[in-house]
Amino acid sequence: MKKKPLDNRRWLAKALAGLIPGAVLSLGVMVLVGHLCGSTGNPMTMSAQWLMWLAAFLWIICICACFLFRTGLGAWLGFGWMACLVWLINTLISGSDVSGGS
C-alpha cells in the first residue's frame, strides 16, 4: 500500500511535540552524557558548558525533525518514549551513584 504523502495539517501538535517532549529528551540526553563523562554540572567547567551547547543543539534538531512524523500523536509518542527511556536510564544511574556512594 502506498503511504500518504507527508503534510503540515497537524503542524501545531507536531511543533509542540518538538518543543515539549523534544526539550525533555534533549535535556535527558545531556544529563545522560553528563553522567557518562563525569560532569559535575558546575557552569564554569568545560564539560558543563559543552553539555549546555549539546542540549541546545539537540533541541533544535528535535524541532526541525518533529515535522517528519505523520501525525501529531506520532510525534508526541516518538519523542515521548525516547525521553522516558533516557530519563529512566538517568534515574537508574543516579540511583546506583547514591547507593554506590553511601
Place this chain on the structure above:
Amino acid sequence: MKLRADIANVYRELHSWVGVVAGLFLFIAFYAGAISMFEPALETWLTPRISLPEAVPLERAPELMGKVFAAFPESRRSYTIVVSTDPDHPARMVWSPHPARHGHGSQTLMMAALDSRGRLVTAQRRPSSVAQVIDTLHQQMGLPLPHEPAMIVMGFITLGYALALVSGTLIFLPALARAIFAVRLKGSVRRKWLDLHNLLGFCSLPFHIVMALTSVVFAFHDVIFTVQAEFLSHEQGEVRQGGHGMRAMAALSQQGMHPAHETTALTPAEVVSILSREVPGFTPDTLDYSTRPGSVPMLRIAGHDPGHIMRGPNSGFTTMDPFTGRLLWRDYLPGYQSRSFAALTSFFSLHFGSYGGAPVRWAYLVLGFAGAFLFYTGNRLWIAVRRRKEKASGLESDTRGTRILWRLTVGCCAGCMAGIAIILLVAMFQPGLNVRLSPFWLYQGVFWLFMGLACLGILDGFWFFLVASILNLAVVAGALRHFGTDSETSLGVALVALVLGVSVGYSLWRKMRLRSVPSSAH
C-alpha cells in the same frame, strides 16, 4: 542531492510561515545588532567628556585609592583601576555608586583623580544610554517587555529562526548548483526577490548558523544549567543552589587563595607587571576589585588580545589572587585557553565578532545589515508569491493575509529604522531629553506609531520608508555636526547612516520611476 517531494513541500511551507513570523523580529535583532557592533565607541561618542586632572601614573594608584577609600568608604566593595586612560576615560580609578548593577551596561560612574597638589578630585560620569538601548533592542528583538520575559520570548523566536534556517537550507540545496549566483533582477518580481533571498541566505549561511545556535543558548542557558545543577551535581553546595555565573566563578577562583589578613595586596602596577611577565600578548584594560561580604577580595582582570578570540563582546578575562599575584583562572583568557575552551569561546566570539579587531567589526556590521535585508527580502518574496497566486485566481486586490503581512513588514522595518535614527538624533541634538525620557521608550513610541499607522493602512508603505530614509540622512547631518569630539566615530556614524538613507531612498526612487512608467515587468 534529491529531497523527497512531499518532505520538500513540508519544509517549504514551514520555511515560509516560520520565516515570515520570525523575520519581523529578526529584522530588528539584526539591524540593531549590526549597530551594536560599535556600542562602546558609540557610547563614548555620545557621552559628554568629563574634565579631570591628568590621570596619576599607575605607580601612584595606591595613593589615589587610599584617598578615595577615606572619602568614599563604600567604594571598597567594588572598584576598578583603569590601566590605559584616554581623554574619554580620564580617571585612573572608577566605581559605581550603585554596585548592584556593576558590570551590566552603561551606568553612572564615579571617577577619581588627584590634582597637582595631590588633593582628591572626583566627578560623576553619566554615560549616554543610547548605545546600551540599541544593544538591548538587539537582545530583546525590540520586544517592549522586562528583560527576563523578553529573553524567553526571544528564545522561542530564535528556535523559529533555527527552524527557518534548516528548512530554507534543505529546500535550497537541491537547486544549489543551478541557482546560486543567478540573480535575475529583470523579469518577474517574485524571481528577483527569490534570487536575492537565496544568494544572501547562502552566502551568509555560516554566520546565520552561528547566530541561531548562540541565540538559543543565550535565551535558555540558565534553564539548562539549572537542570545540570539539579541532576549532575554531587554536592549539596553552592553551585547546586541554582546560582551560576559570578557565584560559581567566585567559588572556583577563590580555591587556594590567601586569607586577606595575612599579606598586603599587590599594587596595580605590580599586577600589570606580573601579567606582562606571565601572559605576554594579553593587554589588561581594567582591574576590577570586589569584596563580597564574608569572603576574600577578588581581582578580575579584563583585557584584550587582537590576535585571539575573546569570550566577551570586547574583552577576555582572568582572575588573580590580589595578594600573591597567582593567576587563578585562565579559562577565558585569550590565547591561554585550553583547546576545548577555545572552541567554546569561538562560538561566543563568532556571535560578538570579538576577534580580529576593527576590520571584523565592520564586516559584522555589513553582515548584520545584510541579515536584516535577508529577512526583508523573505517577506517581500512571500508577498510576491501570494500576490501572483491571487492574481492567477482572478482576484483584483490583495487578500487580507497578504495585506496584513505587507503592513506589518512596512511598519516593523521602517519603524525600527526610524526609531533607532530618532534616538540617535535626540542623543546628538538634545542629550538632556534622553535623561528625562528613556531612549528605550522613545524608540518604542516611534516604532509602535509606525506599526499603528502602517496597520491602519491610511498611508502607502512608500511614505514610511521615505521618513526612515530622511531620518537616516538627518543622522548624517547630526554626526557631522558632532564632529568635534571624536572625528573617527563621527565619520563612521555618518557613513553608515548615509549608506542606509541613500539605499532606502534609491529603492524608493526606482519604485516611483517604475510606477510612473507602467511596464510589463509586474
